[in-house]
Amino acid sequence: MKTKKAAAMLLTAAVGIGALALPAAVPQETGVFATETAYAATPSASKLASAVKKAYGDSYLPNYKLDKDEIKSKYGVDSSLYASAYAEVPMISAQVDQLVIFKAKNASSKKKILTAVKKYQKDLKADTMQYPMNVLKIQGSKVYANGNYVCFFMLGGSVSKSIEESGSEAEIIKAHQQLNKKAVNTVKNKLK
Numbered sequence: 001m002k003t004k005k006a007a008a009m010l011l012t013a014a015v016g017i018g019a020l021a022l023p024a025a026v027p028q029e030t031g032v033f034a035t036e037t038a039y040a041a042t043p044s045a046s047k048l049a050s051a052v053k054k055a056y057g058d059s060y061l062p063n064y065k066l067d068k069d070e071i072k073s074k075y076g077v078d079s080s081l082y083a084s085a086y087a088e089v090p091m092i093s094a095q096v097d098q099l100v101i102f103k104a105k106n107a108s109s110k111k112k113i114l115t116a117v118k119k120y121q122k123d124l125k126a127d128t129m130q131y132p133m134n135v136l137k138i139q140g141s142k143v144y145a146n147g148n149y150v151c152f153f154m155l156g157g158s159v160s161k162s163i164e165e166s167g168s169e170a171e172i173i174k175a176h177q178q179l180n181k182k183a184v185n186t187v188k189n190k191l192k
Contacts, residue, residue, distance in 0.1 A: 042148060045101040048187055049086035052099055052155070055186045059157040061097040062088035075152075076116040077102060081109040083148075096134045098141075099183070100152035113150045117143050121152065136169060140176025144184050146191055153183040 053060050066087040068079040075087070084103045090096070100117070104110035121143050130138060141154040156179025158164065163175045 045084040045086040064091045098154045102150045136172045140173045142180040153180040
């Protein structure tokens with residue numbers, strides 16, 4: 001009887017000790033899990049796009065929203081990589097303004113999206129079949145990453161007449177970069 005009682009007490013003690021040790025053995029929030037949770041808690045790509053469109057007002061030219069198949073075809077980004085995406089381009093091919101925002105699912109997806117968007121920009125800059133009026137605007141385009149977002153901005157319509165008429169190529173590109181900075185600042189402010 002004493003043996004059974006001692007065994008029961010030992011078993012009870014072992015279970016108690018195991019229960020106390022259990023929380024330490026259960027995986028806590030790791031950096032990956034915490035990051036994915038943070039990725040989910042941020043605004044959708046559409047919400048950021050609305051803020052950018054509002055910031056540009058009448059100088060916002062894109063007017064055709066791309067669906068996920070068109071996004072994959074144009075930018076090389078599969079829908080499995082993002083939680084949300086917003087891509088809008090002009091319907092008229094003579095214009096090149098674009099607003100593209102991806103909200104990546106996780107850090108690995110963000111890296112793949114960023115690589116694809118940078119490749120898109122590089123190919124666009126190397127394309128010699130552009131309308132001459134768009135060449136410098138394309139050179140001033142901006143790939144921007146912040147948190148779980150990857151963006152491509154080519155916005156703002158035209159630069160001022162004085163810069164367009166008398167500025168050097170470098171000055172015109174810089175003016176286009178400044179126009180895209182408005183989108184960058186808008187996204188930064190929304191993600192604070």
